[in-house]
Amino acid sequence: MEKHYVLLTPGPLTTTASVKEVMLKDWCTWDDDYKQIVQSIRAKLLDVGRASSDNYTSVLMQGSGTFGVEACIGTAVPKDGKLLVIVNGAYGQRIQEIADVLGIANRALVCTADQQPDIDAVDAILVDDASITHVAFVHCETTTGILNPLESLVEVVKKHGKTVIVDAMSSFGGIPIDVEELGIDFLISSANKCIQGVPGFSFVICRTDALVNCKGNARSLSLDLYDQWKVMEAEPGKWRFTSPTHVVRAFYQALHELEAEGGVDVRFTRYYENQRTLVKGMEAAGLQAYLPPYLQSPIITTFLYPSFEGFSFESLYMFLKEHHFVIYPGKLSDAQVFRIGTIGDVQPEDIERLCDAVQQYVQKMK
């Protein structure tokens, strides 16, 4: 096969050849063989989230990650509910946009992109506004790569007896999360992030008691998480509408490969090594990370544009693409930045090669 680029753009991200290979077979969306794969995936997702099937269930939903967020927000919050969204980046912002479009009463706690949300501020809003029923936030804000304080955020929401919805899109499978021990009600992620599948569906790990109460809440037919769950339970493994069969089969393979690698803890260690290798190599090339290390996730890193005159993101992008790497533009309005992901089938050696290429670029352009 022709040499393709390494995607450092989560996501989609770089997947293994074996994940891609299993997509060469066609599957029937309602046949038992396929439905068993779906059921196995649903069980394995609970294992990855350390949630028991006594108290938790998982639901798969067609579409990219945002479809899963929209399905979850639109199904979890009842007609007379009110959502608090904690925002410190574009994906938190998107949750609020979803609530607005769906006509869900909401308010946002907006924090700056380079800081973790203030727990006391969340506490104060929940004391002040008793009409809030649900709180949503992003675990790893992929906008910058900042890691938000999952444990303390869930804790303060639970203290007030509210339902907590976590967008763990870019962290689930790559950062250990104790869904049950923390008492998370809904956790959303998708096929093409840290589990290292290909894009095509999202999934939600739900506290069963919370999901059971959601009948009739949905503002959409196709994005009704409750109905999707009912069908997946009644006819085990069946999706209501045509499912992305090849993607699902690839995801099943990806889950096996996560287990074979040693599980989430081992993958987390690899991602962290990738990330540390990246920052070290980029600093050697004269580039600075946007966030201090203590706020930084191992998922994606934001870098400030260097100050030398010849630099442009477009020229760096094209230079790296010629060297078989694809990076990500920035997503901040108040800082000139770009991003590099460190998740996927990517090893520290790949990151070292990337940093060598960046160094060559700097030498050429300076």
Ligand SMILES: *Cc1c(COP(=O)(O)O)cnc(C)c1O
């Ligand atoms: C990737 C991502 C999403 C979903 O984005 P899609 O493009 O719809 O897959 C949502 N939230 C976060 C934090 C993400 O990283």
